[in-house]
Amino acid sequence: MTMFRGLYMTARVVHGIHVSSRFIHKHTRFFTLGLRNISTGRPVQNYFFKDLENQFKAFREKTAEAMPSSDWTPFEINRSLPPERADIVIVGGGVMGWSIAYWLKQKEKIREGVRVLVVERDPTYSQASTVLSAGGIRQQFSLPENIVLSIASADFMRNINKHLSVLNEDPVDLQFNHSGYLFLASENVAQIMEENYKTQRYVGAKVALLSPTQLKEKFPWINTDGIVLASYGLENEGWFDPWTLLNAFRRKAISMGVYQCFGEVTGFKYTTNSMNTAEGNKLDFQRIKYANVQMPNSLEYQPVECAIVVNAAGAFSGKVAEMMGIGLGLKDTIAGVPLPVEPRKRFVYVVHCPDGPGLETPFLIDYSGVYFRREGLGGNYIAGMSPEEEEPDTSNLEVDHQFFQEKVWPRLAHRVPAFENLKVKSAWAGFYDYNTFDQNGIVGNHPLVNNMFFATGFSGHGLQHSPAVGRAIAELILDGGFQTLDLSAFSFQRIITQEPMLEKNIV
Amino acid sequence: MAKTSMRRTFRLVPLLAATPRHWSSNPGAPPPLQTRLLLYLSHRFHDVETLLSWIPWLKSRGVRQKNIFYGYTQENFGDNVAAAFYILSLRGGFRFAGQSEWFRSNKRGKFSWDFINQRDATIEEVDASNTLINYTGLENLVKQKSLRTLSLCGCVEVDDWFLSRLHVFQDTLEELDISHCPQITVGGLASLRNLRALRRLDISSLPKLQDPGLVAILLEEMLPQCQVTAFGFDHSLTYSHTPTDAQRTESVQEQ
Numbered sequence: 024m025t026m027f028r029g030l031y032m033t034a035r036v037v038h039g040i041h042v043s044s045r046f047i048h049k050h051t052r053f054f055t056l057g058l059r060n061i062s063t064g065r066p067v068q069n070y071f072f073k074d075l076e077n078q079f080k081a082f083r084e085k086t087a088e089a090m091p092s093s094d095w096t097p098f099e100i101n102r103s104l105p106p107e108r109a110d111i112v113i114v115g116g117g118v119m120g121w122s123i124a125y126w127l128k129q130k131e132k133i134r135e136g137v138r139v140l141v142v143e144r145d146p147t148y149s150q151a152s153t154v155l156s157a158g159g160i161r162q163q164f165s166l167p168e169n170i171v172l173s174i175a176s177a178d179f180m181r182n183i184n185k186h187l188s189v190l191n192e193d194p195v196d197l198q199f200n201h202s203g204y205l206f207l208a209s210e211n212v213a214q215i216m217e218e219n220y221k222t223q224r225y226v227g228a229k230v231a232l233l234s235p236t237q238l239k240e241k242f243p244w245i246n247t248d249g250i251v252l253a254s255y256g257l258e259n260e261g262w263f264d265p266w267t268l269l270n271a272f273r274r275k276a277i278s279m280g281v282y283q284c285f286g287e288v289t290g291f292k293y294t295t296n297s298m299n300t301a302e303g304n305k306l307d308f309q310r311i312k313y314a315n316v317q318m319p320n321s322l323e324y325q326p327v328e329c330a331i332v333v334n335a336a337g338a339f340s341g342k343v344a345e346m347m348g349i350g351l352g353l354k355d356t357i358a359g360v361p362l363p364v365e366p367r368k369r370f371v372y373v374v375h376c377p378d379g380p381g382l383e384t385p386f387l388i389d390y391s392g393v394y395f396r397r398e399g400l401g402g403n404y405i406a407g408m409s410p411e412e413e414e415p416d417t418s419n420l421e422v423d424h425q426f427f428q429e430k431v432w433p434r435l436a437h438r439v440p441a442f443e444n445l446k447v448k449s450a451w452a453g454f455y456d457y458n459t460f461d462q463n464g465i466v467g468n469h470p471l472v473n474n475m476f477f478a479t480g481f482s483g484h485g486l487q488h489s490p491a492v493g494r495a496i497a498e499l500i501l502d503g504g505f506q507t508l509d510l511s512a513f514s515f516q517r518i519i520t521q522e523p524m525l526e527k528n529i530v
Numbered sequence: 531m532a533k534t535s536m537r538r539t540f541r542l543v544p545l546l547a548a549t550p551r552h553w554s555s556n557p558g559a560p561p562p563l564q565t566r567l568l569l570y571l572s573h574r575f576h577d578v579e580t581l582l583s584w585i586p587w588l589k590s591r592g593v594r595q596k597n598i599f600y601g602y603t604q605e606n607f608g609d610n611v612a613a614a615f616y617i618l619s620l621r622g623g624f625r626f627a628g629q630s631e632w633f634r635s636n637k638r639g640k641f642s643w644d645f646i647n648q649r650d651a652t653i654e655e656v657d658a659s660n661t662l663i664n665y666t667g668l669e670n671l672v673k674q675k676s677l678r679t680l681s682l683c684g685c686v687e688v689d690d691w692f693l694s695r696l697h698v699f700q701d702t703l704e705e706l707d708i709s710h711c712p713q714i715t716v717g718g719l720a721s722l723r724n725l726r727a728l729r730r731l732d733i734s735s736l737p738k739l740q741d742p743g744l745v746a747i748l749l750e751e752m753l754p755q756c757q758v759t760a761f762g763f764d765h766s767l768t769y770s771h772t773p774t775d776a777q778r779t780e781s782v783q784e785q
Contacts, residue, residue, distance in 0.1 A: 134576065181665065181691045185586075185590075188586065190569070190572065190579075190582055190583070191554045191561065191565070191569055192554055192555060192556075193554075193556065198715070198717060199690060199717050200716075200717040200720055201690055201691070201693070201694040201717055201718060201720060201721035202717075202720045202721065202723075203721075229697075257697045257724060258694050258695060258697060259694070261717070261720075261721075274555075381748050381751045381752050382716075382719070382720050382723070382745075382748040382749065382751070382752045383720065383723035383752045400716065400741060400744055400745070400748060
């Protein structure tokens with residue numbers, strides 16, 4: 024009997040049928056007459072054999088993970104922390120910060136020559152000045168430096184795909200409207216406008232002066248009451264989409280290897296060298312060693328060891344400078360001069376007017392301070408005004424609609440009679456990184472904190488200057504001095520010596 | 531397989547940078563096989579990445595060569611001859627003011643050199659259709675103060691910045707044809723407001739215009755003495771497949 028059974032089993036094996044041990048045992052049990060097996064040892068053995076395949080697989084995976092080339096570590100890593108070391112830390116991820124990051128990578132002489140980290144506090148950009156801006160670019164300034172900055176930025180934007188295109192991504196479309204700016208001057212500012220016109224033409228901006236009759240002929244919807252002279256931009260002026268520019272810079276910079284971190288810079292660790300001047304006064308030179316980047320909604324922070332810190336924090340640059348103690352020294356010393364940049368809230372109202380001016384509407388800026396521009400093709404306009412006397416509260420971004428009713432609308436309706444019947448569709452508020460000293464940008468490093476560079480304080484024209492200023496800062500850092508445009512007039516030195524570079528006619 | 535090997539290659543790069551690489555930030559169909567292969571190689575090898583980054587520069591060499599500034603010609607032969615030579619080298623055509631014959635190059639690019647003797651004749655009509663004229667090349671033409679007709683039909687390199695530069699012809703330009711130019715958008719058309727003398731404007735078949743009918747009406751309002759032609763657009767109402775609220779309530783009531 025046993026022999027027959029054995030033969031039978033061998034025959035099955037010969038057939039090549041894979042019979043598990045459990046099946047063999049069951050088969051033999053079937054032929055055992057009456058005997059029932061109640062032992063529990065056998066099922067455990069069955070499971071082991073059944074799971075043998077899985078056991079081997081798990082063993083193989085565990086071995087692979089433990090091998091040196093795998094990513095497994097015993098410690099949990101917070102992947103949103105910035106790297107422990109970076110060459111240049113840029114505080115602020117607005118258009119200025121990303122422009123500087125892009126140009127730093129563009130100008131590095133070897134691949135991965137500088138490690139750049141951009142630290143941005145708010146991933147949604149809900150309070151960032153860049154995205155809340157009206158997005159205009161103009162060459163009609165009075166300082167030649169501002170004019171050449173605008174011309175250089177317009178050249179950059181004209182060739183933006185040559186600079187910022189990434190392999191296999193869509194080309195950049197800034198939606199640039201070439202509608203020009205129109206400045207209106209009354210009796211007392213006409214003289215300034217003429218001088219500015221001469222400077223602008225000398226530097227190379229394409230601007231034209233218009234008399235009231237010419238103005239009326241060109242734009243019949245304007246009420247030329249009180250206007251003595253108008254300055255009109257012919258080329259390289261208009262408005263574009265700031266979010267597209269920001270994302271173009273960001274995408275290209277990240278593709279070139281810039282690190283991005285969402286966190287807040289809460290402090291710096293620095294070393295101090297005390298030196299004496301010729302007169303015997305003591306000067307403390309500080310050198311930033313670490314920038315502490317704190318993660319959002321957490322107490323966890325990473326001290327990033329860095330060589331250079333760029334302060335491009337926009338409206339909040341004053342707070343970042345205070346972290347270094349800039350301005351907290353004794354009065355009448357260099358250390359006691361604070362960075363004069365503070366946030367100023369400005370309102371932008373979207374209005375709809377059915378019979379308003381058409382496609383030829385420029386970005387019109389009246390001498391009373393009110394401005395408006397066309398938005399889209401459906402009769403919508405964007406209007407605003409810089410407040411004259413009292414500044415709105417900067418603790419939030421709430422819009423004051425009374426301001427529009429009382430201040431903006433009467434002036435708008437006076438200048439363009441068609442705006443007497445308009446409807447406010449929407450409004451928002453944004454911060455200017457307002458330079459309380461002279462309303463122009465501060466570009467360059469601090470004399471006492473030699474490795475903190477400023478690129479802030481542009482008071483409303485940071486966006487339009489961002490490509491050119493980014494290049495200038497990259498030249499300062501990598502080449503040691505300005506190469507293409509000389510912006511030494513915008514250095515921090517003028518704040519210390521109290522020599523303002525005032526721009527006549529700002530909005 | 532490709533992903534694990536890429537991850538192993540980038541193990542040395544800090545974790546922050548080791549994000550999974552996608553083909554493009556566009557959703558949609560993955561690119562064809564040879565493009566995917568090239569992209570994969572460019573992600574792995576710096577040489578391939580650099581070579582691929584040279585391709586746009588190489589492609590634009592032809593355009594740049596056509597649009598160089600003929601400074602030497604301007605110095606020695608005068609502005610008009612330089613402008614004429616520029617247009618002929620682009621394979622376009624022009625007509626001098628006061629004359630009725632057109633100067634053109636033939637199919638093989640050969641043209642007669644008679645225009646060299648006419649240093650004082652300014653150009654009145656320019657036909658630069660289907661050429662590679664662009665913003666930098668316009669530098670050669672800005673001195674032509676009596677230009678009346680400019681035809682840029684089918685020019686690939688004409689974009690909004692080119693249109694914004696046409697303000698130099700604001701007093702004399704009467705006819706402008708920018709049909710079939712793929713790069714022109716509304717922002718560029720807004721810059722035509724300076725062309726006071728414009729009588730005929732052709733904006734047919736501009737692919738980047740979203741609302742061609744509305745733009746044509748706004749242009750006519752902007753330039754009251756100008757006749758705007760806009761053929762080649764589909765003005766039909768687009769059919770929306772989402773039911774309106776009225777239709778939805780009707781269907782609910784029927785049930």
